Amino acid sequence: MHDAELLATVDDARREIAGGWVAVTGGVVTAIGSPADPAPAAARRVDARGCLVTPGLVNTHHHLYQNLTRAFAPALTGGLFDWLVTLYPLWSRLDEEAAYVSAYVGLTELALGGCTTSTDHLYVHPRGAGDLISAEVAAARDLGMRSHVTRGSMSLSVKDGGLPPDSVVQDDDEVLADSQRLVAAHHDRSPSALTRIALAPCSPFSVSTSLMARTAELADELDVRLHTHLCETQDEDAFCVETFGRRPVDYLQDVGWMTDRTWLAHVVWPSPDEVTRLGAAGVGAAHCPSSNMILGSGLAPVAELRSAGVPVGLGVDGSSSADSASLWLEARTAMLQGKLRHGAGSTSARDALEIATRGGAACLGRAGEIGELSVGACGDLVVWPLEGAAFAGALSDPVEAWLRCGPVAARHTVVAGRFVVEDGVPARPGLDEQLAVHRRVSAAMQAAV
Numbered sequence: 001m002h003d004a005e006l007l008a009t010v011d012d013a014r015r016e017i018a019g020g021w022v023a024v025t026g027g028v029v030t031a032i033g034s035p036a037d038p039a040p041a042a043a044r045r046v047d048a049r050g051c052l053v054t055p056g057l058v059n060t061h062h063h064l065y066q067n068l069t070r071a072f073a074p075a076l077t078g079g080l081f082d083w084l085v086t087l088y089p090l091w092s093r094l095d096e097e098a099a100y101v102s103a104y105v106g107l108t109e110l111a112l113g114g115c116t117t118s119t120d121h122l123y124v125h126p127r128g129a130g131d132l133i134s135a136e137v138a139a140a141r142d143l144g145m146r147s148h149v150t151r152g153s154m155s156l157s158v159k160d161g162g163l164p165p166d167s168v169v170q171d172d173d174e175v176l177a178d179s180q181r182l183v184a185a186h187h188d189r190s191p192s193a194l195t196r197i198a199l200a201p202c203s204p205f206s207v208s209t210s211l212m213a214r215t216a217e218l219a220d221e222l223d224v225r226l227h228t229h230l231c232e233t234q235d236e237d238a239f240c241v242e243t244f245g246r247r248p249v250d251y252l253q254d255v256g257w258m259t260d261r262t263w264l265a266h267v268v269w270p271s272p273d274e275v276t277r278l279g280a281a282g283v284g285a286a287h288c289p290s291s292n293m294i295l296g297s298g299l300a301p302v303a304e305l306r307s308a309g310v311p312v313g314l315g316v317d318g319s320s321s322a323d324s325a326s327l328w329l330e331a332r333t334a335m336l337q338g339k340l341r342h343g344a345g346s347t348s349a350r351d352a353l354e355i356a357t358r359g360g361a362a363c364l365g366r367a368g369e370i371g372e373l374s375v376g377a378c379g380d381l382v383v384w385p386l387e388g389a390a391f392a393g394a395l396s397d398p399v400e401a402w403l404r405c406g407p408v409a410a411r412h413t414v415v416a417g418r419f420v421v422e423d424g425v426p427a428r429p430g431l432d433e434q435l436a437v438h439r440r441v442s443a444a445m446q447a448a449v
């Protein structure tokens, strides 16, 4: 990749190189240079004139299966709890075909928006649904995307004081045994891993205390990461105080999750003291600005979290609450929310780019491996065209232009040196066939109730 308008490496020195080039060999960045440096010979050269080149964006929170019930009108009448209660019965129809096709379509959508690594949090495992997590892993591998699939779980149904119906919860032993099986089957510990697994009980209001605590012990034993939703809404604060006599962060501490193995989705409502405690523990946060606005959850204290030392990444969140899955859009929204909270001079496009790349890598325990372009890092990069009417007159600062103009999608999205998106379209043929399957599965799910 050569002759970029600007190459924003987001490396340790935050080097930005006008006319820069990146060489990727064997899936890894092997050299970076300016027009004055001789570029190595390459089997393939990609012209990036007129384009910004960045590291691939990292998605730290998602529920891919929810694109089967995207923008589902009956669910948009109340806040998070009403929304969930409306949708749980539809999601109880999930099976392996639905998990595969929703992941295939959702990861394709993410790649078109410049994402190269995505997490997923699949926490609905209806009885008899099959191996949903392995179906997702297969979709990511077919597409060549880097994925951190989390084994989600719910164990606290309505009859036990939780929110979900009985048909979508499992008991602790079943969840833990399956978690162990999936880590053994798919978790790759190498620095250039394409697939990793994390453990992810869903939330305080859908999981028993014992499952939270036992999952933390298992993650320690298997040396994998922990993920859950926390501090998303004020309703959740009230639920925790009423049910556990504790606020969410105290509850997290009680169940052994205050460790740098953990990253949390949302983190909208921690108190200032809780922000400090999360930072001291090295707990990460997946900031999901669109979802937090659509569900009316609130504005997350992102600057405060980052100042306290919390690694903050970006998440598109599930497609039923954020509907659009573009990390470019989330980065722009994060920038706008930051300015709204702290003034026009705060939260630059570079801050948002940093959250979307290095911040995400830190949340996933992959600092230095992904989220930056430096020698030895994974060869994941995005070529963004800064051309046409939307960018006219904007190139005095290509990074600010990238996020303040647009909208823009990736021209090329490259994972481990391979094109996932080339010239603005998916590199792997077959999307139309997958969309036809998706239409059928989605219609059946929405007709089920």
Ligand SMILES: [Zn+2]
Binding pocket: 061, 062, 063, 229, 265, 317, 318
């Ligand atoms: Zn979520």
